Amino acid sequence: MRTPHHLDAHPRPNPYEELAALDDGPLEETSLEEFLTEERDAGAEDAWAPPDHRRGGKRRRKNRFAGLPLAVKAVVGLAVLASFTALGDRWAVLYAEHRAADTLKDRLDLAAAPEVEIGGFPFLTQLADKRLDSVKVTVPDVAADRVSLAKVSATAHDVTLNADGLTSVRGADVPRFDGDVQLSFADLNRELGASQVTFTGEGRDRVRAHGTLPVAGHNLRVRAEARIQRQGERGIATEIGKMRLDIGDLATYRPGTRASEGLHLTPKGTADLARETRKAKALLSVPAIVQRMGVPEATVREALADDGKLAELTGSPRFARQAAGLNLIDLALDNPEVMRRLGLDPNLLDSLSDLTRPVLADRLSLAFELPEPDQGDVRLRDVRVEEDGIRVRVSGSGLTVGR
Secondary structure (H helix, E strand, C coil): CCCCCCHHHCCCCCHHHHHHHHCCCCCCCCCHHHHHHHHHHHHHCCCCCCCCHHHHHHHHHHHHHHCCCHHHHHHHHHHHHHHHHHHHHHHHHHHHHHHHHHHHHHHHCCCCCCEEEEECCCHHHHHHHCEEEEEEEEEEEEEECCEEEEEEEEEEEEEEEEECCCCCEEEEEEEEEEEEEEEEHHHHHHHCCCCCEEEEECCCCEEEEEEEEEECCEEEEEEEEEEEEEECCCEEEEEEEEEEEEECCCEEEECCCCCCCEEEECHHHHHHHHHCHHHHHHHHCCHHHHHHHCCCHHHHHHHHHCHHHHHHHHCCHHHHHHHHCCCHHHHHCCCHHHHHHCCCCHHHHHHHHHCCHHHHHHHHCCCEECCCCCCCEEEEEEEEECCCEEEEEEEEEEEEEEC
16 A cells, blocks of 8 residues: 655745745835925936026127127217217207297298208207208298299208307398299199189290180180290299280281281181172172272172172182281271171170280289398399299398397
8 A cells, every 4th residue: 555645745935935034124104295205306306408598698698798898888889879969969950940930930921831941960069159051941832923932942051040049049140042933833824824724834934825715705715925034133024925816716816006916817717708708798898898908999899799700809819818917806896797797796806906915914924023131132043934833043142030
């Protein structure tokens, strides 16, 4: 009989006992908060943080400026100081220009304050010396006789101030000045033409007027030429010439007493007279007209009796010249019916007889004169017709403003 085996004869090691043998003793009690704190402190040493460029940039700029030479710093400081000084100087100029504009407006009784521009730099140094390099004054819309001057602009040079400071300028002495006076065609059209006559430049010293002129209920085309010229040392005047009024295509009126002046038929008017038998007979039936034309009485009698002879007479170039040479104004009062047959209103002819050269010229003429100063001298130097108007150059010396 086999002897039974005993399990504990050679016992196997217990794994739990081996683990227990490795234990150093009981764990110390540690709270969760202390554990996390220790973890943060441990990781703080190795934590990554982005570089602070802003702070570093400030330090670099500060260090760079601190490293500049003293001379450069002085130049920068002077530049800043000069900027503030220039700004203050310009402010003083603007203030002085504003005060001068208000003073001129009150003393010259202007509708609006003029533009004042003080030249030279620096202004405060000039003010302390009571002397200005230049002062430019521009005055718009100045009344001058029948017209308005569009702009008067003058520049005074080497002005001496009578002043005790910026706010107490009592007057000024102007040794010399020069400037321009401008008279625009737009103002002429409005003030002289009454929106019916237009003025335009014609060469260096001439102005052409053209438009319509109401006469006895008829709008007649008017044409004239004005020659611009100086009148004395301070005045401008116009000499009106080549005036004519057109009554349609029938006749033209030129004021005056010469043979070429008065009311005359146009070439078209004489051609219509030759073609229309009724008009021709009406004209030739007046002995005074025949006598002035120089047509023989026998030829006239034959023409009035025979239409063929009439057409032969009125169709000749000589008759056209003789008819065009008639001054119809002289015949209008004694022969109103003949004028009607020719297509002319007798009332219009009566009005034209009163529209003499001086009367018509006065409607189109322009003139102005610069005021004479109490002290000093003001003169017109040059008159020129330009595209947009008439420009006059002026100069003066020895003027005194205020006191």
